[in-house]
Amino acid sequence: SAVISQKPSRDICQRGTSLTIQCQVDSQVTMMFWYRQQPGQSLTLIATANQGSEATYESGFVIDKFPISRPNLTFSTLTVSNMSPEDSSIYLCSVEEARQGGWGYTFGSGTRLTVV
Amino acid sequence: GQQVMQIPQYQHVQEGEDFTTYCNSSTTLSNIQWYKQRPGGHPVFLIQLVKSGEVKKQKRLTFQFGEAKKNSSLHITATQTTDVGTYFCAGLRDYKLSFGAGTTVTVRA
Numbered sequence: 001s002a003v004i005s006q007k008p009s010r011d012i013c014q015r016g017t018s019l020t021i022q023c024q025v026d027s028q029v030t031m032m033f034w035y036r037q038q039p040g041q042s043l044t045l046i047a048t049a050n051q052g053s054e055a056t057y058e059s060g061f062v063i064d065k066f067p068i069s070r071p072n073l074t075f076s077t078l079t080v081s082n083m084s085p086e087d088s089s090i091y092l093c094s095v096e097e098a099r100q101g102g103w104g105y106t107f108g109s110g111t112r113l114t115v116v
Numbered sequence: 117g118q119q120v121m122q123i124p125q126y127q128h129v130q131e132g133e134d135f136t137t138y139c140n141s142s143t144t145l146s147n148i149q150w151y152k153q154r155p156g157g158h159p160v161f162l163i164q165l166v167k168s169g170e171v172k173k174q175k176r177l178t179f180q181f182g183e184a185k186k187n188s189s190l191h192i193t194a195t196q197t198t199d200v201g202t203y204f205c206a207g208l209r210d211y212k213l214s215f216g217a218g219t220t221v222t223v224r225a
Contacts, residue, residue, distance in 0.1 A: 033213075042204065043159065043215040092158060101174070102164025104149050105206075105213065110158045 002027050002095055006108030013083055013115050020079045021111045023093035028073035033105070034066070037090040046091075049076045083115045120207045122216030129195045130224050137219035139188040139205035146208045148181055148188045153218070154201040162203075197223050 003026040013019050023032065034046040047055040047068055055068040069077045080087050090112050094105045121140045129135050139148065147166040151159040163172055165181035165188060172179045176199075178191040188205055202218040 042217045043206075045212065045214075090158075099161055099164075101162065101172070102147070102149070102166065104161035104164050105151075105159075106161065107158045 001099055002029070002097055002106050004093060004095065004106060004108035006093055006111060008111055009109060010112040011114070013113065015084050015115055017083055018079055018081045019083065019111075019113060020077050021091055021093075023076045023078070023108055025074045025095055029095045029097070030073070031096065032070065032076045033094045033096075034068065034076075034078045035092045035094060035107075037092060037110075039089070043092070046078070080113065083113075085115045088113055088115045120205060120214045120216040122205055122219060124219055125217060127219050127221045128224065129199075129221060131195055131197060133195055134191065134193045135195060135221070136189055136191045137203055137205075139190075139207070139216050141186045141207045141209075141214075143209055144185050146185075148185075149206045149208070149213070150179060150188075150190055151204045151206060151215075152201050153204065157201075159204060192221075195221075195223055197225060199223060 005024040007022050032049045035043045037043050045058050046061045047057040049055045049068045049070040051070045051073050067079045090110045092107050092110045094107045096105050119142050123138050127135050149164045150162040153159045163179050168185050169183045170181040176193045180189045200223050202220045204218045205216045206213045
């Protein structure tokens with residue numbers, strides 16, 4: 001399966017600042033997905049990032065708050081802008097690939113963000 | 117919008133016992149996937165079910181997809197301490213994956 005390197009693994013940030021999360025995949029993929037997992041909660045899709053086009057955002061998420069870059073087929077960044085304590089979450093990037101057991105998503109190890 | 121409901125939210129199991137977690141969708145799904153997230157970890161893909169009525173097994177784990185492709189279950193037999201974690205189902209419809217709330221499993225030795 002794909003190996004996804006995500007960094008930083010964790011960060012503590014001041015409110016009002018921005019954090020950029022990087023995601024590097026060891027193979028070329030068409031789509032990369034960004035998820036948010038609030039403490040003790042399920043995963044919510046933020047946006048889908050395609051190379052060469054603007055990201056597609058889900059309801060409740062906007063580009064000004066979560067700008068995404070996708071400069072090539074192996075890399076993407078998600079920026080959490082103008083942070084508030086409500087943005088404290090785990091942010092995960094993922095790719096879809098064929099696995100033993102069927103098609104599924106492989107996730108990066110996540111970025112644990114705390115906003116103070 | 118599509119919602120995937122999962123019950124129970126918590127499952128406390130005696131080591132060696134069996135348990136089942138259930139997943140229900142309000143709409144027909146293209147497929148359903150199951151993931152496991154260990155405490156402090158990230159979700160790890162377990163299985164994908166595509167066909168109506170499909171049953172797949174992975175050692176002590178049995179996954180089922182309902183005939184109407186709206187529900188699914190995960191049954192674990194002879195629970196071990198290594199089964200601790202949160203199990204998520206995720207339904208695919210219109211190319212979007214929607215995750216259930218998860219079942220968090222703890223095991224009493």
